[in-house]
Amino acid sequence: MNLRELTNTEAMAEALREEMIRDPSVFIIGEDLVAHGGIFGQFIGLPQAFPGRVIDTPISETAIVGAGLGAALTGMRPFVDLHFADFTTCAMDEIVNQVAKIRYMFGGQAKIPLVIWAPDGAGLSAAAHHSQSLEAWFIHTPGLKVVSPCFPYDVKGLIKASIRSDDPIIFFMHKKIFSSKGPVPAEEYLIPLGKAEIKRKGKDVTLIAYSIMVLHALEAAKELEKEGIDVEVLDLRTLWPMDWESIAESVTKTHRVLIAHEACVTCGFGAEISARIQEELFDELDAPILRVGAYRVPIPFSPPLERFVIPGKESLIKSIYKILGKEMN
Amino acid sequence: MVHSIDPTLHLKMYEQMITIRSFEERAIELFEHNLIRGNIHPCIGQEAVSVGVCSPLRREDYMVNTHRGHGNCIAKGADLKRMMAELLGKSTGYCKGKGGSMHIADFEGGNLGANGIVGAGLPIAVGAGISIQIRGTDQVVACFFGDGAVNQGTFHESLNMAAIWKLPVIFVCENNQYALSTPIREAISVSRISDRALAYGIPGMTIDGNDVIEVYKQMKEAVERARTGKGPTLLDCVTYRFFGHFTGDPGRGITYRSREEMEEWMGRCPIKRFREYLFREKILTEETEKGILAKVKTSIEEAVQFAMESPFPLPEEATQDLFY
Amino acid sequence: MPEVSFVESLRMTLREEMQKDPLVMLIGEDIGRYGGIFGVTKGLLEEFGPYRVRNTPISESAIIGSALGAAMTGIRTIAEIMYIDFTTCAMDQIVNQVAKIRYMSGGKMKIPLVIRTQCGGGRGNAAQHSQSLEALFFHIPGLKVVMPSTPYDARGLLKASIHDDNPVIFIEHKLLYATKGYVPEEEYIIPLGQAEIKKKGREVTIITFSYMVWKTLRAAQQLEKEGVDVEVVDLRTLYPLDLETILQSVRKTNRALIVHEGCRRNGIGAEIACRIQEEAFDYLDAPVERVAAMDVPIPYSEPLEKAVIPDEEDIIQGVKRVLSRN
Numbered sequence: 001m002n003l004r005e006l007t008n009t010e011a012m013a014e015a016l017r018e019e020m021i022r023d024p025s026v027f028i029i030g031e032d033l034v035a036h037g038g039i040f041g042q043f044i045g046l047p048q049a050f051p052g053r054v055i056d057t058p059i060s061e062t063a064i065v066g067a068g069l070g071a072a073l074t075g076m077r078p079f080v081d082l083h084f085a086d087f088t089t090c091a092m093d094e095i096v097n098q099v100a101k102i103r104y105m106f107g108g109q110a111k112i113p114l115v116i117w118a119p120d121g122a123g124l125s126a127a128a129h130h131s132q133s134l135e136a137w138f139i140h141t142p143g144l145k146v147v148s149p150c151f152p153y154d155v156k157g158l159i160k161a162s163i164r165s166d167d168p169i170i171f172f173m174h175k176k177i178f179s180s181k182g183p184v185p186a187e188e189y190l191i192p193l194g195k196a197e198i199k200r201k202g203k204d205v206t207l208i209a210y211s212i213m214v215l216h217a218l219e220a221a222k223e224l225e226k227e228g229i230d231v232e233v234l235d236l237r238t239l240w241p242m243d244w245e246s247i248a249e250s251v252t253k254t255h256r257v258l259i260a261h262e263a264c265v266t267c268g269f270g271a272e273i274s275a276r277i278q279e280e281l282f283d284e285l286d287a288p289i290l291r292v293g294a295y296r297v298p299i300p301f302s303p304p305l306e307r308f309v310i311p312g313k314e315s316l317i318k319s320i321y322k323i324l325g326k327e328m329n
Numbered sequence: 330m331v332h333s334i335d336p337t338l339h340l341k342m343y344e345q346m347i348t349i350r351s352f353e354e355r356a357i358e359l360f361e362h363n364l365i366r367g368n369i370h371p372c373i374g375q376e377a378v379s380v381g382v383c384s385p386l387r388r389e390d391y392m393v394n395t396h397r398g399h400g401n402c403i404a405k406g407a408d409l410k411r412m413m414a415e416l417l418g419k420s421t422g423y424c425k426g427k428g429g430s431m432h433i434a435d436f437e438g439g440n441l442g443a444n445g446i447v448g449a450g451l452p453i454a455v456g457a458g459i460s461i462q463i464r465g466t467d468q469v470v471a472c473f474f475g476d477g478a479v480n481q482g483t484f485h486e487s488l489n490m491a492a493i494w495k496l497p498v499i500f501v502c503e504n505n506q507y508a509l510s511t512p513i514r515e516a517i518s519v520s521r522i523s524d525r526a527l528a529y530g531i532p533g534m535t536i537d538g539n540d541v542i543e544v545y546k547q548m549k550e551a552v553e554r555a556r557t558g559k560g561p562t563l564l565d566c567v568t569y570r571f572f573g574h575f576t577g578d579p580g581r582g583i584t585y586r587s588r589e590e591m592e593e594w595m596g597r598c599p600i601k602r603f604r605e606y607l608f609r610e611k612i613l614t615e616e617t618e619k620g621i622l623a624k625v626k627t628s629i630e631e632a633v634q635f636a637m638e639s640p641f642p643l644p645e646e647a648t649q650d651l652f653y
Numbered sequence: 654m655p656e657v658s659f660v661e662s663l664r665m666t667l668r669e670e671m672q673k674d675p676l677v678m679l680i681g682e683d684i685g686r687y688g689g690i691f692g693v694t695k696g697l698l699e700e701f702g703p704y705r706v707r708n709t710p711i712s713e714s715a716i717i718g719s720a721l722g723a724a725m726t727g728i729r730t731i732a733e734i735m736y737i738d739f740t741t742c743a744m745d746q747i748v749n750q751v752a753k754i755r756y757m758s759g760g761k762m763k764i765p766l767v768i769r770t771q772c773g774g775g776r777g778n779a780a781q782h783s784q785s786l787e788a789l790f791f792h793i794p795g796l797k798v799v800m801p802s803t804p805y806d807a808r809g810l811l812k813a814s815i816h817d818d819n820p821v822i823f824i825e826h827k828l829l830y831a832t833k834g835y836v837p838e839e840e841y842i843i844p845l846g847q848a849e850i851k852k853k854g855r856e857v858t859i860i861t862f863s864y865m866v867w868k869t870l871r872a873a874q875q876l877e878k879e880g881v882d883v884e885v886v887d888l889r890t891l892y893p894l895d896l897e898t899i900l901q902s903v904r905k906t907n908r909a910l911i912v913h914e915g916c917r918r919n920g921i922g923a924e925i926a927c928r929i930q931e932e933a934f935d936y937l938d939a940p941v942e943r944v945a946a947m948d949v950p951i952p953y954s955e956p957l958e959k960a961v962i963p964d965e966e967d968i969i970q971g972v973k974r975v976l977s978r979n
Contacts, residue, residue, distance in 0.1 A: 057490065060489065062482060063452040067453075067459055069456055071459050072456070074441070092742070093446055093744070096578050099821065100950070104653065105442070107422070111653050126756050140789065142916055142948040145652075167652045174437065187497075188673075264793070267791045270927070273929050278940050280942045282937075284979075289930060295794075366780075367776060367953065418953055418955055432780065432953070481714075509687065517710070585687055592661065641956045644693065645956060648949060
């Protein structure tokens with residue numbers, strides 16, 4: 001295998017380029033794609049390589065998503081760039097009432113090969129309107145698949161799989177991981193939707209995470225290793241469909257669970273994972289399942305406030321001690 | 330009036346208008362007998378818009394529809410049996426019972442479906458337009474919406490997008506003058522909805538939506554513009570829904586419309602007007618009409634019978650059709 | 654006062670509050686002459702005039718945005734969104750503006766805003782007019798969420814919501830409107846964040862809200878005949894969540910079932926189940942179970958809709974699952 005070190009941005013651009021070459025029905029639509037190469041430069045080079053297939057729009061999120069849907073219903077494979085996950089709110093009817101429901105409502109008549117891609121997450125002092133993690137909404141909405149990977153290898157394989165899927169996909173990428181690097185094979189590969197991956201094997205506690213929290217989880221695990229605590233880190237990669245088998249296998253081994261996401265704890269995805277684990281693996285559990293997530297406030301601007309509100313390595317370590325019933329040194 | 334429409338097409342349009350009205354009347358009856366659930370939003374009185382707009386379309390052209398959409402489905406060529414079966418929630422319906430009256434779609438016939446959210450169809454029509462542009466076909470999209478939709482953000486976003494990219498979309502406002510109970514004169518600040526076209530730099534006209542020939546002519550021109558890459562048009566078709574907002578409206582909308590107004594508009598019945606014209610022009614005779622009426626009656630009754638005899642879906646089918 | 658309907662109770666409350674406080678305003682679609690699609694605002698335009706009963710065009714974003722602007726500038730505003738499904742058309746206004754503006758501005762202003770809306774299936778209204786979307790708002794910091802089940806609670810909670818200086822989403826299930834119940838004429842308020850035990854019991858705690866309270870009580874009656882004694886906790890307010898009442902009950906029964914009409918996956922039940930196992934792990938004799946809608950859009954056809962939305966039988970089966978563990 002020919003491995004290169006790519007950033008998440010590069011991995012994504014490479015995936016898009018390959019899919020656009022492979023399939024002429026793939027196109028990209030969103031704001032500031034051509035001149036700006038996307039708000040994070042993630043589309044640089046693509047407008048030149050594929051003239052007419054990278055479409056710049058006015059600031060009209062509702063119409064962008066709706067248009068993506070209309071194109072998907074009529075034979076295209078649109079990749080919609082929404083700029084920020086926060087802006088899904090401006091297209092919420094189109095996402096929840098149209099994109100998610102149309103296939104079912106019309107008795108299965110249509111395919112909806114549509115990817116809605118949006119950067120999410122906090123940590124850049126972008127304040128309350130540009131820092132949210134809203135994946136729980138879309139997991140709660142029947143008819144959508146939700147993807148949120150962390151590493152360049154996963155980003156590339158999942159972007160390609162998402163574009164080839166005939167179902168609508170909401171693809172989140174945390175804006176703080178855009179420039180983080182990792183090995184990516186030059187050869188063609190896909191990562192199937194709905195498959196988690198163990199990013200670190202361990203036996204004491206299962207730490208279920210996704211997106212940027214996987215990085216924090218790995219750091220926390222490394223630190224806990226020094227204290228003789230062996231943490232298994234499970235990266236969900238796809239949130240829905242959820243890879244229940246991988247979760248169950250790990251929990252059956254460790255009997256203790258921590259779930260980590262950056263979204264607000266209350267009714268976040270952690271609630272669903274936790275509820276499901278205690279429903280199905282009640283007798284396997286040696287301790288309550290704990291969750292780590294953001295405080296129940298909008299994301300504040302000031303760095304010390306923001307750091308306090310969103311979870312990091314420290315809150316993971318603290319929770320793991322609590323789950324193990326141990327005192328922290 | 331000078332006409333370039335051939336008599337056969339005239340008669341076909343007349344038959345479609347009668348079919349729509351009969352379908353709606355029969356559906357209301359079935360609703361009153363508790364055979365249809367939820368609500369239906371009858372389009373009685375608006376037949377000229379459905380037929381005038383859909384007649385210049387080809388089967389492969391697209392149509393985006395609204396909650397008051399039975400007439401548009403029929404005019405776009407939908408099968409009455411499968412429509413009626415959907416209204417009755419049967420597994421043989423267009424959506425296998427999952428959609429109902431408000432959500433009939435027929436992708437094979439270019440019908441991209443009816444929407445229960447006011448204004449939500451406009452962006453979808455824009456997307457179909459983008460798809461046509463990229464694929465390089467000469468299809469067009471007829472996008473239906475009501476006067477209530479023109480005050481949603483989607484209206485502005487979609488007309489603007491279609492205009493800047495010269496998309497082959499014809500925005501057809503079925504302006505029946507009421508958004509549920511709110512009259513259009515209290516809901517917009519300009520005198521005509523078509524005045525808004527100015528803001529997007531596209532052709533816009535307000536026309537008599539109860540004159541099927543007029544609707545047909547304007548639509549035909551708009552379709553030609555769209556097919557030849559000249560971009561979108563806004564057609565504001567002024568009409569009236571005789572029945573009120575929906576089957577739950579007290580007195581067919583008497584709580585918010587005066588009896589005089591209702592009677593005046595019923596006097597402008599699009600079917601009556603077209604019929605008079607067809608007789609005047611000697612396109613229609615008593616005998617041909619009899620034949621048409623009998624044919625329509627039979628097809629509606631066959632549709633009802635088909636729907637009644639069709640099975641309900643099995644409860645476990647509720648989990649199907651979500652993902653591909 | 655004799656029994657009044659849920660609709661009458663709401664209307665009576667709106668009228669009282671508007672009579673008492675000239676700065677209370679209503680805004681929404683078809684709330685004027687038409688009196689609201691379920692008749693809640695009937696007669697209020699005539700009594701209070703078009704400045705205080707604002708009938709709007711179909712513009713959900715602008716309804717919520719303008720209601721927020723009015724609330725920020727001294728008007729106690731009650732905005733109506735005809736169906737909860739349409740809140741998606743105003744989601745930026747609700748989530749990014751209404752919910753965040755006080756926090757973002759450092760707590761400088763009051764937002765006395767109630768968004769009244771109507772939810773639920775069971776009437777054949779299909780996928781876009783039958784949803785239960787409370788979990789979306791429950792997840793968002795800055796919103797309170799209220800879902801009453803009786804005319805009595807509706808009045809007391811609507812008053813509390815109107816008096817509250819924070820934004821409240823007040824959700825009414827469409828099948829509740831015609832239900833009747835005792836409502837005293839005297840002024841009373843039910844504070845937000847207080848659950849109520851609608852039926853005492855000792856074997857299983859059922860936590861529910863809105864129309865599901867009625868289905869649960871009927872299921873409880875049936876179970877009683879079979880010798881099963883359940884306790885029914887009506888949350889009434891989802892946020893703030895009355896966790897104390899839930900935990901007290903669960904510590905007594907050691908078994909819990911959550912019942913709601915929203916989709917099961919990542920619904921309110923997930924959060925409550927999760928909280929119970931976090932806080933009362935050692936008290937639980939069985940997993941906390943959930944009875945909720947299937948994870949599909951609401952289908953139109955009757956047998957399909959019935960299959961998707963939980964009924965009394967599903968609740969009874971849920972209770973039996975919880976009890977099947979030793």
